[in-house]
Amino acid sequence: MKLYKLKKQFNGYKKGTQFYLIAESEFIGVKEFVMRTEDLTSRISLNESELLKNFTLIKNL
Numbered sequence: 001m002k003l004y005k006l007k008k009q010f011n012g013y014k015k016g017t018q019f020y021l022i023a024e025s026e027f028i029g030v031k032e033f034v035m036r037t038e039d040l041t042s043r044i045s046l047n048e049s050e051l052l053k054n055f056t057l058i059k060n061l
Helices: 048-054
Strands: 002-006 018-027 030-037 043-047 055-060
Touching: 030 048, 043 048, 048 055
Parallel strands: none
Antiparallel strands: 002 018, 002 055, 018 030, 030 043
16 A cells, blocks of 8 residues: 655645555556545545646555
8 A cells, every 4th residue: 555645735635635545447548546535534536647746655555
């Protein structure tokens, strides 16, 4: 599992919010990621460009 941190405000989440990468999938070259907040109460689904633009990898767990 990987831990990510928001670089800037995104979808109503504040800068610095930490997310766990729960799932990765790829279908015909389109990558999609499912992230959950550190307290596991909320989740978001995003594509590869949104992940690279808005998140920073903190560590692999």
